[in-house]
Amino acid sequence: MSKSSSASPNLRDGDGDLRSPLIPPAAATDGYSKPKKVTMDQMFEKYCGEFGWWQFRHFVLTSLAWALEGIHTMVMIFADREPDWRCTTTGCDSTAKSMCGLEPGSWEWSGGSATSTVSEFGLICGQKYKVGLVQSVFFAGCMIGAGVFGHLSDSKMGRKGSLTIVCILNAVFGCLTAFSSDYWTYTLFRLLSGFSTGGTGLCAFVLATEPVGQSWRGVAGMSTFYFFSTGIAALSALAYFFQSWRDLYIASSVPSILLVVLVLPFLHESPRWCLVRGKVDEAMKIMHKVAKSNGKTLPDGVVLALDSEVNDDSPNCQSESRELPNGSLLDVLRLPLTRLRLFLAVAINFFCSVVYYGLSLNAVNLGTNLYLNVALNAIAEMPAYLLTALALDRLGRKPLGIWTMWFSGIFCLAGSLMKGDGMWKVVRMVCGLLGIFGIAGTYNLLFVYSMELFPTVVRNAALGCATQASQMGAILAPLVVVLGGGIPFAVFAVCGIAGGFLVIYLPETLNRPLYDTMAGMEEAEAEKPSILS
Numbered sequence: 001m002s003k004s005s006s007a008s009p010n011l012r013d014g015d016g017d018l019r020s021p022l023i024p025p026a027a028a029t030d031g032y033s034k035p036k037k038v039t040m041d042q043m044f045e046k047y048c049g050e051f052g053w054w055q056f057r058h059f060v061l062t063s064l065a066w067a068l069e070g071i072h073t074m075v076m077i078f079a080d081r082e083p084d085w086r087c088t089t090t091g092c093d094s095t096a097k098s099m100c101g102l103e104p105g106s107w108e109w110s111g112g113s114a115t116s117t118v119s120e121f122g123l124i125c126g127q128k129y130k131v132g133l134v135q136s137v138f139f140a141g142c143m144i145g146a147g148v149f150g151h152l153s154d155s156k157m158g159r160k161g162s163l164t165i166v167c168i169l170n171a172v173f174g175c176l177t178a179f180s181s182d183y184w185t186y187t188l189f190r191l192l193s194g195f196s197t198g199g200t201g202l203c204a205f206v207l208a209t210e211p212v213g214q215s216w217r218g219v220a221g222m223s224t225f226y227f228f229s230t231g232i233a234a235l236s237a238l239a240y241f242f243q244s245w246r247d248l249y250i251a252s253s254v255p256s257i258l259l260v261v262l263v264l265p266f267l268h269e270s271p272r273w274c275l276v277r278g279k280v281d282e283a284m285k286i287m288h289k290v291a292k293s294n295g296k297t298l299p300d301g302v303v304l305a306l307d308s309e310v311n312d313d314s315p316n317c318q319s320e321s322r323e324l325p326n327g328s329l330l331d332v333l334r335l336p337l338t339r340l341r342l343f344l345a346v347a348i349n350f351f352c353s354v355v356y357y358g359l360s361l362n363a364v365n366l367g368t369n370l371y372l373n374v375a376l377n378a379i380a381e382m383p384a385y386l387l388t389a390l391a392l393d394r395l396g397r398k399p400l401g402i403w404t405m406w407f408s409g410i411f412c413l414a415g416s417l418m419k420g421d422g423m424w425k426v427v428r429m430v431c432g433l434l435g436i437f438g439i440a441g442t443y444n445l446l447f448v449y450s451m452e453l454f455p456t457v458v459r460n461a462a463l464g465c466a467t468q469a470s471q472m473g474a475i476l477a478p479l480v481v482v483l484g485g486g487i488p489f490a491v492f493a494v495c496g497i498a499g500g501f502l503v504i505y506l507p508e509t510l511n512r513p514l515y516d517t518m519a520g521m522e523e524a525e526a527e528k529p530s531i532l533s
Contacts, residue, residue: 037305040272041214041513047302048287050213051220052294058211059220061263063227065163065204068259070231070378071238071252072170072197076138076190077374078239079248080131082118084110100125116245121183132478134187141194143471149199150464151329154457158277159207159270162199167260169196174253178246201228202467205447206460210270211290214513218397221448222389225381225440232378236371272456275304276516306516329465332458335518341453342462344506346469348401349446351499353473354480355408355439355492359432361481362488380433381440388441396510397449401442401503408438409496416489428489435492442499452509456516 044050085099085107092106099107109119117123123130145166153162173193180186205224212220235252242248271290274283283304291298332338360377384404391400415431418424446466454462473495480491515521 035301035303038302039306039513040275040304040516043287043298043302043304044211044213044290045215047296047298048291049294049296051216052290052296054290054293055212055216055220057293058267059208059223061267062163062204062208063224064259064263065167065200066224066227067231067234068167068170068256069197069201069204070228071235071255072174072193072200073138073142074232074235074374075239075248075252076135078235078370079117079245080123080134081116081370082124083115086110098125111243114244114246117183117186120245121186123183130183132482134183134190135478136475137187138190138194138197139471139474141191142198142474143194143468145195145198146202146464146467146471147329148195148464150202150460150462150467153199153203153206154273154460156277158273159203159210159460160264160267161269163203163207164260164264166196166199166203167256167264170200171253171256171260174249174256178249178253198467198471199464202460202463206451206463207267207270209448209451210272210456210514211268211286214511215393217452217514218392218448218510219389221451222385222392222444224447225385225444229378229381229385233375236375236378240371271304272514272516275306276456280304306520329458329461331518332454332462332465335522337522338454338458338462338518341506342465344502345446345450345453345462345466348405348499348502348506349450349466350469350473351495351502352405352439352442352446353470354477354495355412355435355499356443357474357477358480358488358492359412359436359439361478362432377436380436384437384441385444388445392445392448393510396508397445397452398503398506398508401445401449401506402500404438404442404445405496405500405503408435408442409493409500411435411438412489412496413493416486416493419486431489435489435496439496449506449509452512452514453506455518455521456514457518 038046049055087093087102087107089103089106092102109115111119113119117134118131121127121130149162149166152165153159157165170193173189173196177186177189177193180189201224205221208224209217209221238251239248242251268286268289269282271283271286274280274286280303287304288298332342388400388404411431411434415428415435418428418431447463450463450466451459480488483491513524515524
């Protein structure tokens with residue numbers, strides 16, 4: 001028997017037995033002999049709150065970047081528009097639909113040559129294709145930027161760091177565009193602007209939605225597009241007051257500067273990104289702030305862990321030797337489960353983008369006031385966002401994705417069958433509006449759906465790839481629109497219906513957790529009978 005056990009039973013310190021521990025084990029660890037590991041979703045649900053004041057404030061401030069993407073994307077509608085013109089000589093035919101057949105010097109631009117790039121750089125008649133070219137170049141830049149910043153935000157730069165960089169680049173390239181001396185310089189700066197714009201919405205979306213609990217994630221993700229549409233509507237007002245295309249580019253760059261200076265310093269990095277990068281202490285600090293702001297208390301003895309580590313019996317849940325993930329596209333392609341999802345997400349995003357941007361660009365042929373028309377198109381998308389947000393957690397991601405694409409495709413098909421003018425022209429316009437209504441809901445849904453299909457470690461890399469496919473659709477859309485007649489509507493119908501069929505092969509993600517690692521997702525999905533269920 002040891003010496004401690006042979007001590008006199010009468011030895012006491014006040015009322016306490018000297019043989020008793022000063023701190024009972026249960027009190028020291030809140031009932032656990034070692035820290036209790038919980039996943040991010042579990043911590044939000046049990047301790048911090050899934051969507052309290054902290055998440056609301058963080059979501060609104062972060063999503064302001066979506067308004068910037070809407071501005072930088074659609075500014076081309078006003079900067080590259082063809083202004084009104086008028087005859088200056090008696091030999092000029094004022095009833096002509098185009099000035100291309102008129103004698104040089106017999107006409108002039110109504111607002112002067114500085115009104116748009118078309119009037120200043122002479123992008124008319126045989127040079128008109130350059131307007132579509134510069135728009136396609138912008139979307140090509142978006143495609144490149146989405147891939148680059150999708151990878152950077154998953155790796156060492158993080159979500160907040162990547163968002164800061166793209167907002168700074170948006171401001172710089174937007175201002176430089178205003179000083180373009182010729183068309184090709186203008187095209188170069190639009191390419192660079194597209195490069196930074198392509199990463200803006202992607203980084204903002206993930207940063208805004210990752211700190212949201214599972215039950216609120218769908219609604220929050222769907223709500224980001226309200227900011228995008230609001231940005232487009234605000235751009236219409238901005239363009240009305242800044243009639244010169246150079247002034248408009250400078251004015252549209254100011255909001256990016258304000259966001260960097262007044263908003264981004266008050267945002268936190270995504271705790272999910274901190275966790276998968278091994279920065280558990282930093283993630284825990286953020287979670288303590290979330291709990292405090294939401295009026296809750298994070299108990300001692302609870303620590304964040306990756307989903308693959310929650311059931312790990314290792315006493316050191318914050319092992320320094322843990323290998324940090326690369327978060328590259330190759331990691332997505334190595335696993336058959338995520339590889340199939342990636343291919344489907346790429347194809348669906350491509351088809352959706354062809355329809356969305358195609359119908360949006362086709363609206364300029366309505367012959368109405370351009371400023372009012374763009375604003376109404378942006379406002380018309382908002383009911384689609386609302387309805388899909390309300391139905392998202394009731395119908396599920398998969399059925400909603402199928403039917404919104406088919407809804408748009410059916411009305412595009414109807415529009416392609418409407419011939420002639422008069423009443424049929426109005427019917428085609430209505431078909432186009434209903435097509436935009438349906439595809440806007442799909443476009444919104446795909447960001448939430450795509451985010452939930454992939455684990456945190458590769459989420460932005462996969463989303464970046466899907467966004468690149470979306471930009472490829474945007475590049476193709478103007479080329480389809482110029483075909484004229486019923487062909488564009490027919491192409492949009494095929495894309496919408498085909499995209500709906502592809503959604504059938506994706507799994508439902510409603511009420512499924514956001515997995516942190518490939519292993520955690522693979523283990524969970526292995527319990528299901530099919531990855532396509």
